[in-house]
Amino acid sequence: MGYDVHITKIKPWFRSMSSPITEIEWRTIVSHDTNIHFVNELEKSFDSSKLHYYNNGIAVLSYTEDEGKTTQTYLDFRDGRIVVKYPDAKVIQKMKQIALLLNAYVIGDEGEEY
Numbered sequence: 001m002g003y004d005v006h007i008t009k010i011k012p013w014f015r016s017m018s019s020p021i022t023e024i025e026w027r028t029i030v031s032h033d034t035n036i037h038f039v040n041e042l043e044k045s046f047d048s049s050k051l052h053y054y055n056n057g058i059a060v061l062s063y064t065e066d067e068g069k070t071t072q073t074y075l076d077f078r079d080g081r082i083v084v085k086y087p088d089a090k091v092i093q094k095m096k097q098i099a100l101l102l103n104a105y106v107i108g109d110e111g112e113e114y
Helices: 013-018 023-031 089-102
Strands: 004-008 036-038 041-046 049-054 058-064 070-078 081-085 105-108
Touching (some): 004 013, 004 089, 023 089, 058 089
Antiparallel strands (some): 004 105, 058 070, 070 081
16 A cells, blocks of 8 residues: 555546557657666565566666655556556656657546646
8 A cells, every 4th residue: 555646547546448548659758768777577665575567568668856865756557547556746747748649648646637
C-alpha cells in the first residue's frame, strides 16, 4: 500500500483498462528519454526480508536534486497506466511531461489532478 500517482488516459484512474496506455506507447516514451530506462525488476529490503517485484514495464527515472544528489524513482507500467509511489515535485513535473506526450492525465489516488 501507499500513496500512488497515476498517468492515465481516462478519469477516474482505476478505469484505465477501458482506455489504456499501450505497452508500445510506454516503450516509445522510455526509448526517447535519456533519464529513463527499463529495469523489469524491483528489489526492496525491509528489515530482514526482501521484496522482489517483476514486471516488464518497470522503468527507473534518474534525476538530480537541488543539492546535486542523484535520485531514482520507479515508474511502474501496469493495467494500462503508469504508477509512481510517493512522487516528489520533480517527479510529478516529469509525469506531467509524459502525460502530455500521451494525451493523458496525472491523477492521485484520491482523484486529484496535477
